[in-house]
Amino acid sequence: MPALGTHVLHAQKCFDKISPKIALDRGFVGAAGISHDTFGLMPVGGYFACFNAAHDEKTDDYFLTLIAYIKSEKLSAHANAMGFLYGQIMHYALDTLTHPLIYYMTQCHPAKFFVPALGAHTMFEAWYDVQQENAEKARNSAFERNFAYTVKVSDGGINSLIDTVYDRVYGLKNAAAGYEKGIKVWELYGKYLRSWMLSHVKKYHSDFQSMLNEQEENFLHPVTNETLNFSFSSAYSTSIDLACELIAAADDNIYNGADNEKVLAAAFSNSYDTGVDWRIPEKKRFFKGYEG
């Protein structure tokens, strides 16, 4: 979900549940949780193409390449290298588990969120981002709106890791510079566009609310057509457990030399968009026209 605040808060919630082998910076892991979405508003330099590709292709390859790079460059004691890996995993867990519901719901509440270039999906996620922030503000008086941008992943001493992994897997050059520029573009969006978008769709608050499916009504998985009935909040908490499991499996490989590449490849093989194996060829059929 291209909504930065949601991913940062989610990554920090995951962070509080993991047991890392080394001391990590919570703020850095939160920023790393933005993951590929950093490139989501950058039409030039191949970044936007990579934003799409990284959500939908070679997801397993991306994580195995990242883990292999950390091992070959002996970065397992490097807080930001490990924090970057964990942030990527947290993003993967949240996207793969919530997107089938979001795609289904935004498909069922179509064109009335009429900012055609953005679409219901994007509007829903921007709306949800603000709900999360408001809830956080109510809990924590020190909360700052711009918390997502206080830590720059590109300042973390791991630019060659970021550049190499994105280049090897997606052929993207200068990915670390993209992380830096992408955050600046998101800052502009946060400042100027988001509040306009939200005031525009204020009257649809209850529609957005019902898209969270807190009543756990049946809906169909947009790819498998399977009948499901989970709510957004239950998928959200499952994603925290999934992130912890995947991080433990990655740690087992990195720190204990576990021979679990096949298990990791299977665990990371889902499209961030559909939540099913990215190789399933007909999956786009169900998404046609619904993508935000």
Ligand SMILES: [Zn+2]
């Ligand atoms: Zn995403």
